[in-house]
Amino acid sequence: MPTPPPAAATDPAAAIADVRAAYEKLRGEIHKVIVGQDEVVEQMLMCIFCRGHGLVVGVPGLAKTLLISTIARTLSLGFSRIQFTPDLMPSDITGTEVIEEDKATGARELRFVKGPVFANVILADEINRTPPKTQAALLEAMQERHVTVGGVQHHLPAPFFVLATQNPIEQEGTYPLPEAQLDRFMFMIQISYPGAEEELEIVKRSTGKRDVKIDAVLGNADITRVQELVRQVPAADHVVRYALRLVRATRIKEPMDGGHERPAIVRDYVAWGAGPRASEYLILAAKARAVLSGSYHVTPEHVRGVAHPVLRHRILTNFSAEADQVTTDAIIEGLLKAVPVEASSPAEAKQMDAVMR
Numbered sequence: 001m002p003t004p005p006p007a008a009a010t011d012p013a014a015a016i017a018d019v020r021a022a023y024e025k026l027r028g029e030i031h032k033v034i035v036g037q038d039e040v041v042e043q044m045l046m047c048i049f050c051r052g053h054g055l056v057v058g059v060p061g062l063a064k065t066l067l068i069s070t071i072a073r074t075l076s077l078g079f080s081r082i083q084f085t086p087d088l089m090p091s092d093i094t095g096t097e098v099i100e101e102d103k104a105t106g107a108r109e110l111r112f113v114k115g116p117v118f119a120n121v122i123l124a125d126e127i128n129r130t131p132p133k134t135q136a137a138l139l140e141a142m143q144e145r146h147v148t149v150g151g152v153q154h155h156l157p158a159p160f161f162v163l164a165t166q167n168p169i170e171q172e173g174t175y176p177l178p179e180a181q182l183d184r185f186m187f188m189i190q191i192s193y194p195g196a197e198e199e200l201e202i203v204k205r206s207t208g209k210r211d212v213k214i215d216a217v218l219g220n221a222d223i224t225r226v227q228e229l230v231r232q233v234p235a236a237d238h239v240v241r242y243a244l245r246l247v248r249a250t251r252i253k254e255p256m257d258g259g260h261e262r263p264a265i266v267r268d269y270v271a272w273g274a275g276p277r278a279s280e281y282l283i284l285a286a287k288a289r290a291v292l293s294g295s296y297h298v299t300p301e302h303v304r305g306v307a308h309p310v311l312r313h314r315i316l317t318n319f320s321a322e323a324d325q326v327t328t329d330a331i332i333e334g335l336l337k338a339v340p341v342e343a344s345s346p347a348e349a350k351q352m353d354a355v356m357r
Contacts, residue, residue, distance in 0.1 A: 020294040029074045036198040046288040052186030053162040062191045072121040076216040080119035084130035090137035094147040124164035128174040188313035233287040235298040243282040265334035269321035274314035300341045
């Protein structure tokens with residue numbers, strides 16, 4: 001049975017404590033099946049609690065499908081997997097209208113048959129292997145939270161969360177997502193190879209006989225309350241300004257704010273910087289990270305903790321970066337080292353103290 005829902009928003013401390021306890025139980029249930037990948041699990045849950053979507057990048061065999069389906073089970077959510085192929089059509093995702101005949105009267109009418117997108121958690125497997133028209137159908141559903149067939153809108157279930165995967169190795173015969181569509185994903189989540197001890201445990205589990213029972217921790221109503229709680233978490237002005245400086249420092253064609261100097265790694269290796277959606281997601285994800293860590297206010301450290309998944313797909317590198325093998329993660333690391341954190345003003349500190357009380 002799902003745990004009790006988080007406490008009412010009028011008691012922030014109790015609500016945060018309840019979410020923190022539920023998060024620890026979620027991790028325990030997930031790790032009955034998944035070995036390691038703590039950071040990946042946290043980022044996926046943050047996406048859900050922020051009403052966002054994630055783009056997962058990892059080589060085959062890293063249990064991406066198993067991880068996502070396990071998270072769906074712990075959250076009592078409907079799970080649907082869509083394997084993207086070059087011949088996949090938009091209607092294969094969204095659904096289509098069929099002619100249905102009443103055997104008694106002989107009357108015919110159109111009936112909408114829902115596609116696999118009508119689920120809470122969608123795994124869009126290898127999204128870059130299907131043509132842009134089909135990609136756009138999924139991305140429209142992600143943004144609008146409904147599909148339109150025959151002039152009729154059909155609303156998707158809530159919560160609705162898409163995890164799209166990409167294979168970073170094979171790029172032949174693929175249709176890479178353009179930057180404008182990549183920007184619709186809150187996080188780009190990178191899954192790496194397991195460590196030696198973790199891989200040992202994976203092999204022992206997968207080659208032995210195990211019957212694992214996964215318990216649901218949160219239901220739909222509980223997830224909605226957590227999503228509302230995340231948006232209620234206060235972020236001080238100096239924290240928001242810090243997030244803005246990180247994002248605006250990537251825009252090489254614009255002057256730096258406040259007389260600060262743009263980091264050399266950005267000047268040398270960035271062609272285009274991140275847009276305003278990056279600033280929004282930095283703060284929203286930092287709020288979710290604060291909640292999951294048991295804090296009811298956002299700090300610059302929370303912002304720094306989500307900078308890589310928020311920014312890595314929103315920074316476009318130039319030819320010099322490719323030639324020197326400089327990755328976007330290295331550029332983000334340089335940003336975090338170079339962009340200063342300003343202290344809060346006395347008035348702001350007093351205001352935040354009042355909020356905490």
